[in-house]
Amino acid sequence: MEQQTLAILHNANLKATAPRLAILKVFAGNHLPINAEHIYAKVRSSNINEATVYRTLASFEEKGIVKQVDLRKDSTYYELASGHHHHHIVCTDCGKVEDFESCSVDKISDKVLSQSSKFSVIKEHSLELFGTCNACVKK
Amino acid sequence: MEQQTLAILHNANLKATAPRLAILKVFAGNHLPINAEHIYAKVRSSNINEATVYRTLASFEEKGIVKQVDLRKDSTYYELASGHHHHHIVCTDCGKVEDFESCSVDKISDKVLSQSSKFSVIKEHSLELFGTCNACVKK
DNA sequence: ATTACAGTTGCAAGTAACTTGCAACTGTAA
DNA sequence: TTACAGTTGCAAGTTACTTGCAACTGTAAT
Incomplete structure (x- = not known):
């Protein structure tokens, strides 16, 4: 370690x-x-x-x-x-953050690159979901 | 207008x-x-x-x-x-931004919600790609 | 082990992006 | 036309981050 x-x-x-x-x-x-x-x-x-x-x-x-x-x-x-690839879901009320794993952005990237005349390299991406956590929904 | x-x-x-x-x-x-x-x-x-x-x-x-x-x-x-739903690809060298349309985040959202015990509402999401534009690749 | 020095640090001052208190002003519904 | 909640301009304030500089230190070469 x-x-x-x-x-x-x-x-x-x-x-x-x-x-x-x-x-x-x-x-x-x-x-x-x-x-x-x-x-x-x-x-x-x-x-x-x-x-x-x-x-x-x-x-x-x-x-x-x-x-x-x-x-x-x-x-x-x-x-x-x-560490393994993942993204986040964020509560816009209280700020709580949770990880999630499903991510199919590679497919999207390929498609985007095949359609773009200005870009040919993608190194990273962001994918975050913004919503309300169960605790804040109850308020 | x-x-x-x-x-x-x-x-x-x-x-x-x-x-x-x-x-x-x-x-x-x-x-x-x-x-x-x-x-x-x-x-x-x-x-x-x-x-x-x-x-x-x-x-x-x-x-x-x-x-x-x-x-x-x-x-x-x-x-x-x-305006219609879209996302962006950003050149991390020069800052150029281009739109792209393909987005299958709704499917991901559904899957995430079905697997999460803490969240049940998603209102928005971000999905941006970061890479290098053709002009900057040549440098 | 010793040395040399590029890379790194702490400190304090500086900057960029935004926020806020307040008095004057202005759309809007009555 | 009026009343007033909502909005604005101004200037001062705050937050998150950056930078100049002199002192220090990990590292590779001796």
């Missing part, structure tokens, strides 16, 4: 520093998407600076270690890029 | 003020998603304030006149909610 973490950083050409290890650990212990503020709350006791959290998230994203998730909240959320 | 615009505002219980009419006109003349800055640039000559643009976008969204589009840019983009 620790070895794996070091390998992730090494492969990405990133030094294995304390802040990066701590932030990776937070991701490992959190399967739902998480934002900078939340991460900072968990690592500030180790004297890790808020700016470092933002810089780390940016470099992790650039290297493909984490990916952005568009939850239509005020801040940017991230989750580990490793 | 003008009548239609007035009806939109009336149905939404929003007064037909000059700023709102001007902003709706900008949307009507722009089929791609647009942000507050871009809208402000087009209406500031009519002495419409930037804060009014933001407030108008917020109320239009709340009333369902426009909807947010998650393009992973620094600011929030919107487009008219009327």
Whole structure:
């Protein structure tokens, strides 16, 4: 686990520093998407600076270690890029987030590329559902 | 057209003020998603304030006149909610945006709802593709 | 083990995108 | 025509994030 973490950083050409290890650990212990503020709350006791959290998230994203998730909240959320492909359903009332797995976007991508004259490469996609969770429906 | 615009505002219980009419006109003349800055640039000559643009976008969204589009840019983009259902493909290099129409998210939504114990209502979804446009691939 | 240095960090100041308090104004229904 | 809830402009404020810079540190080469 620790070895794996070091390998992730090494492969990405990133030094294995304390802040990066701590932030990776937070991701490992959190399967739902998480934002900078939340991460900072968990690592500030180790004297890790808020700016470092933002810089780390940016470099992790650039290297493909984490990916952005568009939850239509005020801040940017991230989750580990490793792990099986999935998407999210978000309650627009209370913000609850749940994962879901069925995703047929590859088919859509192929179709879109065959019809587009301007694009030929698709690297990522977002697919999030916005609705109301059972608890909020009852209100 | 003008009548239609007035009806939109009336149905939404929003007064037909000059700023709102001007902003709706900008949307009507722009089929791609647009942000507050871009809208402000087009209406500031009519002495419409930037804060009014933001407030108008917020109320239009709340009333369902426009909807947010998650393009992973620094600011929030919107487009008219009327018009046929479509999504976007975004170049992560230069920011170019193109529409596409094929969308089978309804099927996915049904499946997700049947499998979720926490959600039973889906109101919206996002589905955006991120890749590289032909012009940027050549670089 | 030691060294050299590019990469990384903490700190504090800065920026971009948006929000809000408030007094003046204005569509709209009566 | 009037009354007033809703709307606006302005300026100040907030939030999320970024950046300049000097000090520090992991890493590869010695």
